[in-house]
Amino acid sequence: MDELAARVALVVARKFTPAALASLYQKFGSAAAIVGANASAIAAVPGVNREAPQALAEVVQAGEHTKELEKASKHGITFVQWEDANYPPALQRLADAPRLLYVRGALVREDTLALAIVGSRNASIYGTSQAARFARDFGTRRVTVVSGLARGIDTAAHRAALEAGGRTIAVVGSGLLDIYPPENARFVDEIAASGAAISEFPLYTPGVARNFPQRNRIICGMSLGVVVIEAGLKSGSLITARLAAEQGREVFALPGKVDHELSKGAHKLIKEGAALVEGPEDVYAGLPLLQLPQEDTPERPASRTPAGLSPTEAQLWPQLLPSDPLTVDDLIEKTGLAPAQVTAGMLTLEMKRLAKGLAGQTLRSA
Numbered sequence: 334m335d336e337l338a339a340r341v342a343l344v345v346a347r348k349f350t351p352a353a354l355a356s357l358y359q360k361f362g363s364a365a366a367i368v369g370a371n372a373s374a375i376a377a378v379p380g381v382n383r384e385a386p387q388a389l390a391e392v393v394q395a396g397e398h399t400k401e402l403e404k405a406s407k408h409g410i411t412f413v414q415w416e417d418a419n420y421p422p423a424l425q426r427l428a429d430a431p432r433l434l435y436v437r438g439a440l441v442r443e444d445t446l447a448l449a450i451v452g453s454r455n456a457s458i459y460g461t462s463q464a465a466r467f468a469r470d471f472g473t474r475r476v477t478v479v480s481g482l483a484r485g486i487d488t489a490a491h492r493a494a495l496e497a498g499g500r501t502i503a504v505v506g507s508g509l510l511d512i513y514p515p516e517n518a519r520f521v522d523e524i525a526a527s528g529a530a531i532s533e534f535p536l537y538t539p540g541v542a543r544n545f546p547q548r549n550r551i552i553c554g555m556s557l558g559v560v561v562i563e564a565g566l567k568s569g570s571l572i573t574a575r576l577a578a579e580q581g582r583e584v585f586a587l588p589g590k591v592d593h594e595l596s597k598g599a600h601k602l603i604k605e606g607a608a609l610v611e612g613p614e615d616v617y618a619g620l621p622l623l624q625l626p627q628e629d630t631p632e633r634p635a636s637r638t639p640a641g642l643s644p645t646e647a648q649l650w651p652q653l654l655p656s657d658p659l660t661v662d663d664l665i666e667k668t669g670l671a672p673a674q675v676t677a678g679m680l681t682l683e684m685k686r687l688a689k690g691l692a693g694q695t696l697r698s699a
Contacts, residue, residue: 334393337412339364340433342398345535348385351429351547356380358432368393404536410509411436413531421445421555423680426661427580430554431533435509438525444502445680446623447477448616449552449577451570452486452562453595460486460563460595463587465493467560470613472499476623479504479556481548482517482530486562486570491524502555503530506540506548513540549573550580557620557677558583560610564598571598574607581661581672583619585610620677621645639687645670645678646687653688 334342343349343364349357356378361367367375372386392398405412413420415432419440424430434440448471450464468478468490478494480487482503494501503524507513509532512521521530533551534544549572553559559577561584564570574584584607589596603609608619617623621644642650648668652659659667664675682688 334365334368336363336365337414338398338402339368340414341401342368342389342392344433344533345397345401346385346389346392347535348382348388350380351431353378353380353382353385354432355429364432401536404510405435408510409437410536413440422683423676424551424555427550427554431551433533435532435536436529437509437521438529440529443475444477444500445683446475447479447502447556449479449556449559449573450486450490450562451480451552451559451573453564453568453570454483454485456485456489456563457595459589461489464489464562467562467613468493469497472497474623475499477502477528479552481506481552484514488517488520495523495527501528504548504552505530505532506544508532508534508536508538510536511539545569546572550576553577553582554580556582557680558585558616558673560616561586561599561602561607563587563589563595565594566597566601568598571602574602581676583608583673585616585619621674643681645674646682649675649678649682650687
C-alpha cells in the first residue's frame with residue numbers, strides 16, 4: 334500500500350487520536366509501515382485505543398480507503414501530505430500535526446503569513462462588524478485570514494477577507510462533504526475559489542462537538558497569531574486562544590462592553606496577558622514581521638545579511654548555520670525574543686527561502 338492510501342486508511346478508521354497517530358509515526362516511521370504492522374504491535378503504542386487495530390484492519394479489508402480516495406477525486410478534493418511543499422510550515426512543527434489534510438481549493442506558499450480570527454457563533458452586530466474590519470484589513474495586506482467556518486464571527490471574517498480580494502482558509506470541524514454549519518456549504522465554493530477549506534476528518538464526518546477542539550489546534554497552528562473578537566466565558570474561542578499560547582503564537586483580544594456576556598471571554602484573556610487591540614494596526618505592532626522591512630545599516634552590511642529583513646528576521650538570521658541546526662528554544666535563548674516572534678520569524682525566513690525547517694529544528698539555507 335502506498336503512503337497516501339495508508340494515511341487515508343488511518344483517518345477513515347476513526348479510532349486514532351492526533352496524539353496516538355504522532356506516537357505511531359514516531360515508532361513505525363510511515364503510515365504504510367503502521368498499516369502493515371500486526372495488531373499487537375500497534376496496540377502496544379501508548380495512547381492507542383484498544384479498538385483501533387481492529388478498526389484499521391476492517392477498513393483495509395473492505396477497501397474503505399480506496400473508496401474514500403475515489404470520492405475525493407470525484408468531488409475535486411485533493412490531499413496535502415505533511416512532507417509536501419504546500420503543507421503549512423507553522424502547522425508542520427506541531428508534535429501532533431495531521432500527516433494528511435483534505436483540501437478544497439489550494440494551499441499556497443503565501444499562506445505562511447496568516448492570522449486567525451475567531452469568536453462567538455452568536456455574535457452581536459458589533460462583533461461581526463469588527464471581525465469584518467480586521468479581516469478586510471488583513472486581506473488588503475495579503476495576510477491570509479484563517480478561521481473555523483462557524484456561524485457569527487468566523488463567517489464574517491471569511492467573507493470580508495474575500496470581499497477585500499484576499500485569501501482565506503476555513504478549517505472545518507466536519508468532513509468536506511458534510512459541511513457544518515450546513516448553510517455554509519455553498520460558501521465553501523466561494524472560499525475554495527480563492528483560498529481553501531481544509532479538514533483532517535473523513536469526507537462524511539458530521540460536525541459534532543468533540544471535533545472542534547481538534548480543529549482549533551489547526552486554526553492557531555497555521556497562524557502567526559490569533560485575534561479573539563467576541564467570546565463568552567464558555568466559548569470555544571478561549572480553547573483556541575489557550576492552544577495558541579501553548580504553541581507560542583501571539584494572542585490578541587478586542588474589548589467590548591463591560592456588561593455584555595459576549596465580552597467576558599475576551600476581557601478574561603486580556604487580564605491573563607493577551608494583547609488588547611482596538612484595530613488591525615495593534616496586531617501589526619504586536620507582530621513586527623508584518624511591518625515594513627528595515628533598511629540595511631552599516632552594522633549589518635548588505636554583503637553579509639540579505640536586504641529587506643524585518644527587525645526580528647535580522648536578529649534570527651545570524652544565529653542560523655548550515656551545519657548547526659537549532660531548535661526554537663535555542664533561538665529564544667540566543668536572541669531573547671518571545672516564542673511567538675521566533676516562530677513567526679522562522680516562518681517568514683522559510684518563505685523567503687533563507688531558512689529550512691527540519692522536523693522542529695531550523696537550518697540556514699546553503
